[in-house]
Amino acid sequence: MRxxxxxxxxxxxxxxxxxxxxxxxxxxxxxxxxxxxxxxxVRHIEKVxxxxxxxxxxxxxxxxxxxxxxxxKDMRANGWKPLGNWHSHPESPSRxxxxxxxxxxxxxxxYMILSLMDREHPDFNAxxxxxxxxxxxxxELEIVKDTQ
Amino acid sequence: xxxxxxxxxxxVKDGITVSELIAQEKVETPEYVxxxxxxxxxxxxxxxARKLKESDNVxxxxxxxxxxx
Numbered sequence: 584m585r586x587x588x589x590x591x592x593x594x595x596x597x598x599x600x601x602x603x604x605x606x607x608x609x610x611x612x613x614x615x616x617x618x619x620x621x622x623x624x625v626r627h628i629e630k631v632x633x634x635x636x637x638x639x640x641x642x643x644x645x646x647x648x649x650x651x652x653x654x655x656k657d658m659r660a661n662g663w664k665p666l667g668n669w670h671s672h673p674e675s676p677s678r679x680x681x682x683x684x685x686x687x688x689x690x691x692x693x694y695m696i697l698s699l700m701d702r703e704h705p706d707f708n709a710x711x712x713x714x715x716x717x718x719x720x721x722x723e724l725e726i727v728k729d730t731q
Numbered sequence: 732x733x734x735x736x737x738x739x740x741x742x743v744k745d746g747i748t749v750s751e752l753i754a755q756e757k758v759e760t761p762e763y764v765x766x767x768x769x770x771x772x773x774x775x776x777x778x779x780a781r782k783l784k785e786s787d788n789v790x791x792x793x794x795x796x797x798x799x800x
Contacts, residue, residue, distance in 0.1 A: 645796035659738050675799045682798035
């Protein structure tokens with residue numbers, strides 16, 4: 584599956600995650616899908632949501648339920664599908680940790696992870712996880728120019 | 732009676748409880764779901780007792796969290 588993300592949305596995530604250091608930052612993604620039959624081939628992220636990490640930790644995150652509720656209402660009002668979530672790893676690589684996989688309850692979700700362990704060279708990737716098997720698969724992430 | 736669940740209208744039995752609705756909707760991993768009724772978050776210990784009313788607006792929010800380790 585290919586994931587597209589607008590440059591401006593990537594920049595918002597990056598700025599938000601950096602401003603939240605040393606703690607992990609988190610949020611949601613929403614948008615549209617292209618399908619071939621039953622298979623989703625492309626996910627276009629139309630909006631990113633920047634949520635409060637109520638754990639206020641550099642090793643854990645939990646999203647604020649009230650902000651999630653507001654985000655879901657906004658997605659619904661705009662006709663966007665909830666596509667998954669994103670979070671930052673301040674001091675570790677851009678890949679799902681064992682805890683990330685253990686807590687990935689939505690098998691359909693796209694999990695995006697921004698590593699800030701190299702502050703000058705952030706690394707952002709998208710994954711799908713298989714909680715039952717304890718594994719993950721990296722997806723193709725394309726940062727696209729904003730259109731007017 | 733009619734309620735809204737996740738933005739969709741549903742016809743459910745009168746006085747259905749949150750726990751019964753969770754079972755009826757086949758909510759996956761119910762131990763990790765947060766429930767709001769008319770934007771009020773319901774405590775887990777109240778799921779069995781909390782009865783829903785006509786026109787209630789229910790949202791199921793699945794836990795989203797993780798960590799770096």
